[in-house]
Amino acid sequence: MAQRFVLPVEALSSLGVIGLLAVGTTFALSQWQQFQNYGKAKRFNVDKWDRAMMERDSRLSGNVNRQRFEAAAPESFKTNSAWVLEKPTVQ
Numbered sequence: 001m002a003q004r005f006v007l008p009v010e011a012l013s014s015l016g017v018i019g020l021l022a023v024g025t026t027f028a029l030s031q032w033q034q035f036q037n038y039g040k041a042k043r044f045n046v047d048k049w050d051r052a053m054m055e056r057d058s059r060l061s062g063n064v065n066r067q068r069f070e071a072a073a074p075e076s077f078k079t080n081s082a083w084v085l086e087k088p089t090v091q
Contacts, residue, residue, distance in 0.1 A: 037065050 033042045043050070058064045060073060 040065065 030042075034040070037043070046054075054064045057067050061067060
C-alpha cells in the first residue's frame with residue numbers, strides 16, 4: 001500500500017501569519033519613509049552634488065527634503081554660509 005502525503009495545515013497557517021507580518025512591515029516602512037520625505041520616493045545613490053544640494057535646501061528652507069520656489073533667498077541665507085572656517089596654519 002502506498003503512503004499518502006499529508007499536508008501540514010498547522011504549519012501553513014503560521015507561515016501565512018509570518019508572511020502577512022513581513023508584507024505589512026515592508027508596506028508600513030515604505031509609507032513612513034514616503035511620509036517623512038513629503039510624498040517623494042526615498043533617496044538612494046546620493047553623490048556629492050546631491051548632498052550639496054540637500055545642504056543648500058536645508059539652509060534655504062530649514063528642511064533637507066523641501067525646496068523653496070521664491071526667486072530671492074531669505075535674508076538669513078547671507079550669513080549662514082556652508083563654508084567651514086579654517087584655522088590659520090601660520091602662527
